[in-house]
Amino acid sequence: MKMSSWGRLSAEEHRVLTLSRDRLNAISSSQKPGLAYGMGRSYGDVCLNPGNTLWDTHQLDHFIEFDAKTGMLSCEAGVLLGEIQKIMIPRGWMLPVSPGTQFVTLGGAIANDIHGKNHHRFGSFGDHVFSLSLLRTDGQIIECSLDKNSNWFSATIGGVGLTGLITQACIQLRPVSGPWFQSESIAYSSLKDFFQLADDSERDWEYTVSWVDCYSKHKGRGIFVRGNQSDHDSPYVFPKKLHVPFTPPISLIxxxxxxxxNALYYHRLAKKRGLEFIDYEPFLYPLDNILEWNRIYGTHGFFQYQCVIPRAQGLESITEMLNQISASTEGSFLSVLKTFGQRDALGMISFPKPGVTLALDFPNKGSSTLKLLTRLDSIVQAAQGRIYLAKDTRMSKALFMQGYPRLGEFLKYKDPGISSALSRRLMETE
Ligand SMILES: Cc1cc2nc3c(=O)[nH]c(=O)nc-3n(C[C@H](O)[C@H](O)[C@H](O)COP(=O)(O)OP(=O)(O)OC[C@H]3O[C@@H](n4cnc5c(N)ncnc54)[C@H](O)[C@@H]3O)c2cc1C
Structure with a gap:
């Protein structure tokens, strides 16, 4: 089958093997190297393995055990985060860390050690994994947690699927009084104001994120959103989901x-300023309301670029990145700026680290887009930052090795029967 990731930059042939609880040993009989595939919600090539095998995990979708007193939940790795939320929130428990989409599997969330809008308070997904079962292609099963096989645990969290197949995991949920959040939107006019708002908000607000304009003459302005769980109580009417019905020949962005x-988005959100009650779906997953929105970038797909920059260099480096973008003919609409808290991730090659993270989407216009991304790389490299593997298709080995200094340690845990387009591009020596 031709398989793609969310950025739709390629559609190459793969042999796809659907796994089920009774057919897990199929991963040992793959003649060609395999790789787990969740929902393909990664933007780059981390979930692709062209010419080889993908192990589709969508049938590993069973809930195994839940302790309603402690909030400990065990599930198979193909269970969707959205299913966990739907079933657990009415029982008073919620995922402590959520990415910007709920169409992500538990295995994918662990393998990319995903982060949410509350990193400064709750860290990344791996911080809430109590234990996991790892199946290697030689048939060995490794049970791991912080107390047991802890090196395997921290290699697998954020280990981009390369240490083995996560078959199931036990995670710690957090107690909540319901699905509601109280949120506030604040318009800001410069990056300095963004950093000030982030500093002022982190103590009292659990969720903080912002949209930043990086194209117009007002570049650096944006909308800062902060929110907290709320015990507000009223029936919620789910909005009807929209759908992008086809892929236009050229990017609509x-x-x-x-x-x-950008102007419409800024003024619409700026008008909403003030406090409001909002359900968890539009608050945590605003983009999920438009199904297959990735089609709007046309048949050539799009690059997502996400970096983290240490806080001390944050203002200078992000300013330089926005200058580079506005001086180019490329433009990013979905530009998200947010601070990470002062905690290092558990995973040997996890992405989150203390600093500020900027995520950008660029329609693929070929060499001009790639040239801009290389210029952005130089800024990240000079600032000792790193690029998120879940979003990457093209960073250099040098930038990868500088950004992920525990790579050598990690590689000891790589399963020789597993490979990905990303591992061949960045981790192999030849
Ligand atoms: C709209 C949108 C918003 C997003 N927002 C965020 C965000 O806020 N924060 C963030 O961190 N990310 C975000 N992402 C990225 C997304 O959360 C991650 O890429 C996530 O890992 C995708 O999960 P998946 O189930 O689709 O896995 P895939 O993309 O299919 O695979 C991702 C990686 O996980 C591995 N994997 C999958 N299942 C297993 C398994 N069972 N065992 C071992 N390895 C496995 C794969 O081999 C691959 O390396 C967003 C993506 C989208 C489309």
Whole structure:
């Protein structure tokens, strides 16, 4: 089958093997190297393995055990985060860390050690994994946690699927009084104001995130959103989901539409300023309301670029990145700026680290887009930052090795029967 990731930059042939609880040993009989595939919600090549095998985990979708007193939940790795939320929130428990989409598997969330809008308070997903079962392609099963086989545990959290197949995991949920959040949107006019708002908000607000304009003459302005869980209680009417029905031949996000989109988006959100009650779905997963929105970038797909920059260099480096973007003919609409808290991740090659993270989406225009991304790389490299593997398709080995200094330690745990487009691109020597 031709398989793609969310960025739709390629669609190459793979042999796809659907795993089920009774067919897990199929991973040992793959003649070609395999790789677990969850929902393909990673943007780059971390979930692709062209010419080889993908192990589709969507049938590993069983809930195994739940302790309603402690909030400990065991599930198979193909269970969707959205299913966990739907079933657990009415019981008074919620995922402590959520990415911007709920169409992600538990295995994918662990393997990319995903982060949410509350990193400064709750860290990344791996911080809430109590234990996991890892199946190696030689048939060995390794049970791991912080207390047992702890090196395997920290290699597998954020280990981009390369240490083995996560078959199931036990995670710690957090207690909540319901599905509601109280949220506040604040318009800001410069990056300095963004950093000030982030500093002022982190103590009293659990969730903080912002959209930043990186294209117009107002670049650096944005909308800062902060929120907390709320015990507000009223029936919630789920909005009907929209759907992008087909892929247009060219990207609908381009240099003509972008200034208009940015201005409309800014003024619409700026008008909403103030406090509001909002259900967890639109608050945590606003993009999920438009199904297959990745099609709007046209048949060539798009690059997502996400980096983290140490806080001390944050203002200078992000300013330089926005200058580079606005001086180019490329433009990013979905530009998200947020601070990470002062904690290092558990995973040997996890992405989150203390600093500020910027995520950008660029329509794929070929060499001009790639040139801009290389210029952004130089800024990240000079600032001792790193690029998120879940979003990458093209960073250099040098930038990867500088950004992920525990790579050598990690490679001792790699399963020789597993490979990915990303591991061949960045981790192999030849
Ligand atoms: C709209 C949108 C918003 C997003 N927002 C965020 C965000 O806020 N924060 C964030 O961190 N990420 C975010 N992401 C990225 C996404 O959360 C991650 O890429 C996530 O890992 C995708 O999960 P998946 O189930 O689709 O896994 P895939 O993309 O299919 O695979 C991801 C990796 O996990 C491995 N894997 C999957 N299942 C297993 C398993 N059972 N055992 C071992 N390895 C496995 C794969 O081999 C691959 O290396 C977003 C993505 C989208 C599309």
């Amino acid at each position: 381009n240099r003509f539409s972008l200034p208009l989109f």
